[in-house]
Amino acid sequence: MYLSRARKVTWRWEGRVVLGRITPKVYAWRFDWRTFCSDTSGKLLGSNSNQATTELLDKQDSTNDVPQYDVAIVGGGMVGMALACSLASMPLTKHLNVAIIDSNPALMSRDCIKKEDPPDPRVSTVTPATISFFGGMGAWQYVQLHRHAFFDRMQVWDYTGLGYTRYSARDVDKEVLGCVVENKVLQRSLLSCMEDSDSQKRIYPSRLSSMTLNLSSSLSGSDNISSQPRTSLAKLNLSSGNSLYAKLVVGADGSKSHVRELAGIRTTGWKYPQNAIICTVEHTEDNWCAWQRFLRSGPIALLPMGGKYSNIVWTMDPKEAADRKLMNEADFLKAVNEALDNGHGPRPQSDVTSGGGLFSWLKADKASSANEPFEVPPKITKLASDRMVFPLSLMHANTYVSKRVVLIGDAAHTVHPLAGQGVNMGFGDACSLSRVIAEGVSVGSDIGEVSLLKRYESERKAANIAMMAVLDGFQKAYSIDFGPLNLLRAAAFHGVNYISPLKRNIISYASGEQRVPLFS
Amino acid sequence: MASKLLLSRLRTLAKPTHHRFINPTPIFTLKYQTLVHSRPYSDAPQPPPIDSKPPSINGDNPLKNKKISSSLNQTELAKFSAIAETWWDAEGPFKPLHVMNPTRLAFIRSTLCRHFGKDPNCAKPFEGLKFVDVGCGGGILSEPLARMGATVTGIDAVEKNIKIAQLHADLDPGTSSIEYLCTTAEKLVEDQRKFDAVLALEVIEHVADHAEFCKSLSALTVSNGATVISTINRSMRAYATAIVVAEYILNWLPRGTHQWSSFLTPEELVLILQRASISVQEMAGFVYNPLIGKWSLFDDIGVNFIVYGTKDSE
Numbered sequence A: 001m002y003l004s005r006a007r008k009v010t011w012r013w014e015g016r017v018v019l020g021r022i023t024p025k026v027y028a029w030r031f032d033w034r035t036f037c038s039d040t041s042g043k044l045l046g047s048n049s050n051q052a053t054t055e056l057l058d059k060q061d062s063t064n065d066v067p068q069y070d071v072a073i074v075g076g077g078m079v080g081m082a083l084a085c086s087l088a089s090m091p092l093t094k095h096l097n098v099a100i101i102d103s104n105p106a107l108m109s110r111d112c113i114k115k116e117d118p119p120d121p122r123v124s125t126v127t128p129a130t131i132s133f134f135g136g137m138g139a140w141q142y143v144q145l146h147r148h149a150f151f152d153r154m155q156v157w158d159y160t161g162l163g164y165t166r167y168s169a170r171d172v173d174k175e176v177l178g179c180v181v182e183n184k185v186l187q188r189s190l191l192s193c194m195e196d197s198d199s200q201k202r203i204y205p206s207r208l209s210s211m212t213l214n215l216s217s218s219l220s221g222s223d224n225i226s227s228q229p230r231t232s233l234a235k236l237n238l239s240s241g242n243s244l245y246a247k248l249v250v251g252a253d254g255s256k257s258h259v260r261e262l263a264g265i266r267t268t269g270w271k272y273p274q275n276a277i278i279c280t281v282e283h284t285e286d287n288w289c290a291w292q293r294f295l296r297s298g299p300i301a302l303l304p305m306g307g308k309y310s311n312i313v314w315t316m317d318p319k320e321a322a323d324r325k326l327m328n329e330a331d332f333l334k335a336v337n338e339a340l341d342n343g344h345g346p347r348p349q350s351d352v353t354s355g356g357g358l359f360s361w362l363k364a365d366k367a368s369s370a371n372e373p374f375e376v377p378p379k380i381t382k383l384a385s386d387r388m389v390f391p392l393s394l395m396h397a398n399t400y401v402s403k404r405v406v407l408i409g410d411a412a413h414t415v416h417p418l419a420g421q422g423v424n425m426g427f428g429d430a431c432s433l434s435r436v437i438a439e440g441v442s443v444g445s446d447i448g449e450v451s452l453l454k455r456y457e458s459e460r461k462a463a464n465i466a467m468m469a470v471l472d473g474f475q476k477a478y479s480i481d482f483g484p485l486n487l488l489r490a491a492a493f494h495g496v497n498y499i500s501p502l503k504r505n506i507i508s509y510a511s512g513e514q515r516v517p518l519f520s
Numbered sequence B: 001m002a003s004k005l006l007l008s009r010l011r012t013l014a015k016p017t018h019h020r021f022i023n024p025t026p027i028f029t030l031k032y033q034t035l036v037h038s039r040p041y042s043d044a045p046q047p048p049p050i051d052s053k054p055p056s057i058n059g060d061n062p063l064k065n066k067k068i069s070s071s072l073n074q075t076e077l078a079k080f081s082a083i084a085e086t087w088w089d090a091e092g093p094f095k096p097l098h099v100m101n102p103t104r105l106a107f108i109r110s111t112l113c114r115h116f117g118k119d120p121n122c123a124k125p126f127e128g129l130k131f132v133d134v135g136c137g138g139g140i141l142s143e144p145l146a147r148m149g150a151t152v153t154g155i156d157a158v159e160k161n162i163k164i165a166q167l168h169a170d171l172d173p174g175t176s177s178i179e180y181l182c183t184t185a186e187k188l189v190e191d192q193r194k195f196d197a198v199l200a201l202e203v204i205e206h207v208a209d210h211a212e213f214c215k216s217l218s219a220l221t222v223s224n225g226a227t228v229i230s231t232i233n234r235s236m237r238a239y240a241t242a243i244v245v246a247e248y249i250l251n252w253l254p255r256g257t258h259q260w261s262s263f264l265t266p267e268e269l270v271l272i273l274q275r276a277s278i279s280v281q282e283m284a285g286f287v288y289n290p291l292i293g294k295w296s297l298f299d300d301i302g303v304n305f306i307v308y309g310t311k312d313s314e
């Protein structure tokens, strides 16, 4: 949805007779900023990488004159790489000189990712909005070379047995609800896409250690403080000993962002008293549905990874998580199967079509999938990866921008993985920021200027906060176990299942269209 | 009562400490316009007193040579000289120029790309073209034009402005190639300089003789070249009110310093340009929206307008 929309400049004009024979055209000139960064689709990159100009720089390369870049991206995770790719793909930004700083070996390794290996447990559920963003910059074709699992159905229910909801892509006239992709595949695809573009990119396999921002832009008075060249650019010092200047420093360095800290940007947030266990599992039947069940202790999700593989994201209290990580495989599988189906409470009744009952008044407007019966998720038969435990937290940077610095992805906001939105929010940031940079380039702005960057912030902050509020609300609703609340929850499920506009909104929102469910 | 409140509001806003405008009331429209188009103004601390001696241009007094100083209005120039240090303070007296910059540059980009047959999807569409920014001030317009690929010459009658512009442009390799000269359009004409495009934004209302000034702009333009001018619309009622408020009620400015007649209506500008062999092709109005803090281009040319014209071939 980000880049595919048709862009246009509207010229409405009104002839006006001015002073006899002189008749200038008087235009209503409404400028659509997006005009200048539309042309990203349709560019299909060949697989030949001979134009790749990506270079790896290490210690030996350091010279005395400090190189200057237009953009320095600190953190080459999925979000940082998406920004680099997006910049490389747009006609207005592909000329920009971009440096990527990250010591993550994934950026260096060229080992191929084997399709036969069991999938990595670190996966992302990418939304249709993300898929179209990737498509627009030519990165989705690389994802398609690897394992990825589309799903068009989703079932959400809880342990009380009082209700369930089935979502279907059909309800929102979409082909798919999302696609589960291993993080390493997303990252590698972005790397390949960037390398195959004919843009100037450099990767510094190093970490940011310090940053100097020349904040006083005063032009008066003498300026012989140092022998350094006079500049308003940011200076980055890397752990390798290299230094570089940049017009714009992008903090894409994750939830513990060093850039954020060095720029003095504060955060608001809290930890949830919960951890998530993630792992890859196998089952006997194929799975093409995303499942999520809310238990007393937290939600468990089973995401299709293609064929007989699925991914588990199971949230619970930290002690329980530690125990479950260590227990033997057979016990763990038993616990997983209980959590997904035959433990913690009854299965919901499928007789919701019988009419009558407590929620019958909600049925007026039926979604097509509303009549679908409750289904039992696949039975897990094997553990196919290590179990990894992550703490859950929610964090939001108070501001995303300051002079010459901008934050994207987890550096700006961290959510718990409940609805698989974390990285999608980050991709939304990368898409928006690259567009704002293109806007700036189109009118000759200094791309590190706060007034320009603020446009990115105002676009993304609202969307991210809305998403965080929804996810946090979700989390809270399901971490308290009071009797009446269960009934409300069930009502919500039934309601969601039957009021299709509302349901449509929820699906739309979860699939990356920027509307807040319930309030729109 | 209401107007009293309004005035005290205006007074508070006028304090330099209140550069951040959070409360979006239409008052800002007044303030911005007042600042851009008449008097970039600053409250305490007052700029150093301006000596009555006019700013010198390349050493010699421009007034001595009547012929080449036809456009100079000394009172206006002294005013700009006094606050030259603040050109690049995005929250300072020139904030309105900073805020409207993307909007007017979008107009320039669009019209001039079409004029010169350049690809608007290209990062530097003006590569290979020579532009002159007349009355460049601190270079707020010159720098983006240079980043868009143009070979830019920025000229201003105030030496201090040129110094500031040069210092600032040197901070970025993308703009350090700008040629800044402390001179006037008339002097450049004498030097027989020619440019593919001549731009004079928010300058004409400060010059002494509009017609002479436009003739100089025309003389600087190559045949079939382009001219872009923006200025305030005299026929704007609300603006008249702003001037009166600023000048007489708030005593921001010495009484009578506004030359009401210096402002043009779009019709007058079109006619003046026509006489100088420039045919106006397109015109757009700028409207400041205090709610979103942005300028946008509109068909309403009542407030502030920008004109693009072509130099007739001889």
Ligand SMILES: Cc1cc2nc3c(=O)[nH]c(=O)nc-3n(C[C@H](O)[C@H](O)[C@H](O)COP(=O)(O)OP(=O)(O)OC[C@H]3O[C@@H](n4cnc5c(N)ncnc54)[C@H](O)[C@@H]3O)c2cc1C
Pocket: A074, A075, A076, A077, A078, A079, A080, A101, A102, A103, A104, A123, A124, A125, A126, A206, A207, A208, A209, A252, A253, A254, A255, A257, A258, A276, A278, A313, A390, A408, A409, A410, A411, A417, A419, A420, A421, A422, A423, A424, A425, A426
């Ligand atoms: C258990 C779990 C499950 C999740 N599941 C999902 C899901 O299903 N769907 C989803 O959308 N999201 C999910 N998320 C969230 C998702 O993983 C993150 O939102 C995403 O990884 C953020 O990407 P990023 O590029 O912003 O940051 P990161 O992936 O954290 O990348 C940061 C990069 O910066 C580098 N770096 C850090 N410091 C420096 C430095 N000083 N100098 C240079 N480089 C530095 C690091 O090496 C790293 O490569 C999940 C998260 C967790 C914890």
Ligand SMILES: C[S@@+](CC[C@H](N)C(=O)[O-])C[C@H]1O[C@@H](n2cnc3c(N)ncnc32)[C@H](O)[C@@H]1O
Pocket: B036, B071, B072, B073, B076, B077, B080, B097, B134, B135, B136, B137, B138, B139, B140, B141, B155, B156, B157, B158, B161, B183, B184, B185, B200, B201, B202, B203, B206, B207, B208
């Ligand atoms: C309001 S500023 C506009 C600055 C710049 N054009 C912009 O729009 O960002 C007007 C500038 O015109 C300059 N100026 C006024 N009269 C002039 C003249 N006759 N010749 C050259 N410059 C002049 C002033 O010194 C001042 O810098």
